[in-house]
Amino acid sequence: MKEVSAAEITAKVAELCIRACTVLPPDVVAAMESARDLEESALGREVLSRLLENARLAADESIPMCQDTGLAVVFVEMGEDVRVNDGHLRDAIAEGVREGYERGYLRKSVVHSPLNRCNTGDNTPPVICTEIVPGETLKITVAAKGAGSENMSRLKMMAPADGEAAVKQFVRETVERAGASACPPVVVGVGLGGSFEQCALIAKKALLRPLHDSGPHPEAAKLEAELLDAINSTGIGPMGVGGRITALAVKVETAPCHIASMPVAVNLQCHAARHAEHTWE
Numbered sequence: 001m002k003e004v005s006a007a008e009i010t011a012k013v014a015e016l017c018i019r020a021c022t023v024l025p026p027d028v029v030a031a032m033e034s035a036r037d038l039e040e041s042a043l044g045r046e047v048l049s050r051l052l053e054n055a056r057l058a059a060d061e062s063i064p065m066c067q068d069t070g071l072a073v074v075f076v077e078m079g080e081d082v083r084v085n086d087g088h089l090r091d092a093i094a095e096g097v098r099e100g101y102e103r104g105y106l107r108k109s110v111v112h113s114p115l116n117r118c119n120t121g122d123n124t125p126p127v128i129c130t131e132i133v134p135g136e137t138l139k140i141t142v143a144a145k146g147a148g149s150e151n152m153s154r155l156k157m158m159a160p161a162d163g164e165a166a167v168k169q170f171v172r173e174t175v176e177r178a179g180a181s182a183c184p185p186v187v188v189g190v191g192l193g194g195s196f197e198q199c200a201l202i203a204k205k206a207l208l209r210p211l212h213d214s215g216p217h218p219e220a221a222k223l224e225a226e227l228l229d230a231i232n233s234t235g236i237g238p239m240g241v242g243g244r245i246t247a248l249a250v251k252v253e254t255a256p257c258h259i260a261s262m263p264v265a266v267n268l269q270c271h272a273a274r275h276a277e278h279t280w281e
């Protein structure tokens with residue numbers, strides 16, 4: 001049985017919040033650099049250069065790369081043989097978010113209720129998605145999800161007869177409707193299958209995959225390549241100024257679903273594709 005203290009989890013989550021908001025993961029930086037080299041529009045290239053410069057300054061000076069430091073979405077993979085000592089996992093994570101957003105001077109962006117709109121003042125509660133896995137490992141990933149791209153995300157319960165062409169159309173249309181509002185170049189997380197809620201969750205999880213990998217099986221990999229081509233033909237370009245690179249990557253995750261269903265979720269992630277993780281082994 002592996003034991004991890006609640007205090008240790010809090011300290012690490014605080015650090016992950018700060019790191020996620022200030023340091024862009026290396027695969028995202030690499031994708032932005034190759035996007036800048038591939039971009040055909042001069043203005044688009046200029047925008048990508050500025051975004052890269054912004055990311056470099058944020059990392060060097062430990063300041064947020066964007067004023068919207070997001071809702072903290074925390075993914076937990078908890079081994080069946082892991083025990084949290086001296087506290088509860090959810091409380092420890094929430095305290096880590098509270099500390100991280102305070103210490104890192106990160107904007108507090110959470111309201112108590114969608115109706116009263118009163119700020120909670122400490123960026124809690126986080127959204128926590130927990131998965132129980134075999135073994136003695138605890139992995140925590142913090143994703144700071146800004147509202148610009150999140151607001152442009154969509155889910156549709158399609159009929160199986162609609163087919164793959166309709167799925168592609170829905171994904172492309174979602175990116176087109178988002179335009180500059182999602183702060184492109186975007187990463188497009190697509191969930192295909194599952195139930196209503198599972199579909200949205202796998203679309204969000206897809207955003208955590210390394211940008212250079214390809215789908216978990218050949219069908220998904222093919223769909224990812226075709227969707228990326230389709231999206232990069234829209235001409236929206238970096239920050240909507242026009243150009244070739246509207247998306248850095250498309251990530252498709254699938255799940256078994258009901259014979260009469262075909263849910264499709266598109267979770268858009270802006271160029272500030274922020275996440276940081278830690279594993280206790």
Ligand code: SF4
Binds near residue numbers: 066068145148270
């Ligand atoms: S969508 Fe992303 S880049 Fe745009 S304002 Fe929000 S967090 Fe910042």
